[in-house]
Amino acid sequence: MTQGGVSSYKQSSKTVNKKKLANFRKYWDLYLIMVPGILFFIVFKYIPMWGVIIAFKDYSAFAGFAASEWVGWEHFIRMFQDNKFHEVFSNTLLISLYKLVWGFPGPIIFALMLNEVRRMFYKRSIQTLAYLPHFLSWVIVGGILVQVLSPSTGVVNEFIQFLGFDSIYFLGDSEWFRTVIVASDVWKTIGWGAIIYLAALAGIDPQLYEAAKIDGANKWRQLWHITIPTLLPTICILFILNLGNVLDVGFxxxxxxxxxxxxxxxxxxxxxxYREGITQAQFSYTTAVGLFKSAIALVLVIIVNKIIKKLGQPGIW
Incomplete structure (x- = not known):
């Protein structure tokens, strides 16, 4: 690079730095609002990462992180050799996939249907009823499910018996338990998950629909050629983020x-x-299990993010 090029580069970098400083001074209050969020992630997300080291040690609470004996990959080898872990991992993967297949499209479909309701009274009433389960804890929802699905006094089984069939012990039958888990999760989260899609739908230019009507497009044509393409970037980003929690089925x-x-x-x-780590005090082993789960989620997010970007959609980075 010539001397003139170096000087022009330095001058442009100084100009950029001045603009950044002026921008910071102008919006200092907005940057200040970011501080609590940044501190939250540093204190509760990044600093605790130091504890991951015990996955490679025989951790003792008396010796501490640093002084505990280093055992390398021993806990990971034990994890892969444990038949119980294989069963637990397959259960987690199946339930996560079921929730992804049924739970991810649910808010999208609900938002599209709700967007077509023209009477505001009905629209707001449906929204309120759909959002309500999100604010109920799983303790309350679990109590409701136990009562409603009871094989002897539950409303569902009374209706089944009224139709002439035998009652079903939904929460004690292996064939029905996963169905109850997935269905209750969809019911609880579908309204709250639709908020982002409703916001994206509100941002669509109405002139696009008016132009489509002039060209003779019906509701289905408008849906496939205007609504869905507009929602697609939002859908892709949320899909990637959901894959980051693919093995978190909800404790x-x-x-x-x-x-x-x-x-x-x-x-x-x-x-x-929880059983092995908290009740049995197997801290190192369960940390290894958690680290393995996080590694899988990270790999999935990276792979899917690259695939989506190659397809021409925005990724998360």
Whole structure:
């Protein structure tokens, strides 16, 4: 690079720095609002990462992180050799996939249907009813499910018996337990998950629909050629983010509804880690399990993000 080029580069960089400083001074209050969020992630997300080291050690609470004996990959080898972990991992993967298949499109479909309601009274009433389950804890929802699905006094089984069929023990039957888990999760989250899509739908230019009507496009044509393409970037980003939690099936929900009768299909990584880590004090082993789960989620996010960007859609980075 010539001397003139170097000087022009330095001058342009100084100009950029001055603009950044002026921007910071102008919007200092907005940057100040970011501080609590940044501190939250540093204190509760990044600093605790130091604890991951115990996955490679035989951790002792008396010796501490640094002084505990280093064992390398021993806990990971034990994890892959444990038949119980294989069962737990397969249960977690199946329930996560079921939730992704049924739970991810649910808010999209609900938002599209709600967007077509023209009377504001009905639209707001439906929105309120759909949002309400999100604000109920799984303890409350679990209690409701136990009562409603009871094989002796539950409303659902009374209706089944009225139709002439035998009652079903939904929460104690391996064939029905996963269905209850997925259906209750969709019911609880579908309204709240639709908020982002409703916001994206509100941002579509109405002139696009007016032009489509002039060209003779019906509702289905407008949906496929205007609404869906406009929502697609939002759908892609949320899909990538959901894959980051693909093995997080929800500890509270599973723990409240799980019982020994359905351990073979309902025991997941979160409940397994709780039993082995908290009740059995296997801290190093369960940290290794958690690290393995996080590594899978990270790999999935990276791969899917690259695929989506190659398809011409925006990724998360």
């Amino acid at each position: 509270e929900q599973i723990y409240i509804l799980l019982n020994p009768l359905v351990y073979d299909v309902g025991d997941v990584i979160e409940t397994y880690v």
